[in-house]
Amino acid sequence: MSHSQGTTNQTYQAILEALNHLIEVVAKLRSPDGGCPWDLAQTPQTLIPYVIEEAYEVVDAIKSEDQTRIAEELGDLLLQVVLQAQIASEYGHFSLQDVAQGITQKLIRRHPHVFGEVQLEDAEAVRQNWEKIKAAEKGETPQQSQLVSSQLSRYARSLPPLMAASKISHSAAAVGFEWENVEGVWEKFSEELGEFKEALQSDDKTHQSAELGDLLFTLINIARWYGLDPSEALEETNHRFIRRFSKVEALAKRPLNEYNLEELEAFWKQAKAQLNH
Structure with missing residues (x-):
């Protein structure tokens, strides 16, 4: 064994020991025998805001380029992964092992140019092949995966609402679902503003919310026309x-x-x- 291999093995061992300690701490926090009341009261659903918050804090830390803070925020996000897996394992749904094995297998499956015999020339070819494999995994036919509505649905499921709306607006416009000029967008905004004001005169919160959403979506379209990022x-x-x-x-x-x-x-x-x- 070379010196570099020995050092690498020691590093892996240290990482595994640190992860194992984290898993043990989280399990203790969730233990009915001496655990933390707050942690014991949590469910996968109650933890959703924390998952989102920690992900955004990681992004903010990366933007700051403060390496100490990045490491700390990544740790907070990792805690959410371990905690979700711990709760799931308590109910017999899945374990952290399943999570790690699942993502490892997915990475291997979606990188046949690295772990298989497929030859891909550039990053764009890799992206296209990734999308084909991803669609097949989800049981979609090539035709279904090419539908714009399928892409829009993925944005709505996986992105924060403001970012999703911007992506949806750009994708729809790219296939011709677009106003002829920016004046048309402003007219639509005035129309939606009027409908929102009218909805506010009623007691129907569902209708008010729908009209507010329409107004915000139109404003996002205006931002797109002027090359602005609403987020x-x-x-x-x-x-x-x-x-x-x-x-x-x-x-x-x-x-x-x-x-x-x-x-x-x-x-x-x-x-x-x-x-x-």
Whole structure:
């Protein structure tokens, strides 16, 4: 055995020991005998918000390029994987072993150019072959997998709503489901705004929600026409609002709820001026 092989084996062993320790800790947290009441109360459904939150925190950490923070956030996301598998194993559904074996087999199956005899020339060929294999795994015929509606459904299932809507809008437009000009999109926006305002006059929350969704989707189409990313725009607005709000809190000499609206508006204008935007 070479020195490099020995080092690699030691690294793998250390990784396995760390993962095994994590699995044991999570199992203890879920144990009826001395476990944590909060962890014991969780179900796969109650943990959904945490899965989403941790995934977004990983993305934010990667953008920051802070390696220590990236490692920490990846750990938080890994915890969600282990916890979901632990709960599932308690009910006899599947185990962490099943999860690991499943993704390993999928990777091998979807990379025949690496683990098989298939020859693929470039990244685009790899992507196309991946999609064919993926469609076959889901029981779709080649014709079904090429349907635009199938692609749109995948976006709706797998992406956050705002990002999914943007993808759906682009894909539909790419096959000609499109307005002739941007004025048509603005007319649609005015129409949807009117319908939303009308819906708000009723007590039908389902109808109100549907009209709000239509209005937001039309606004996303407007963003596409102008080459804007709605997710990125909203993210920037969120951060900008937080910076301004933080400045307002710094300007205030007492709790904000002790000021009236006019005073708070004055603080807000001062914050905007100090931040130059």
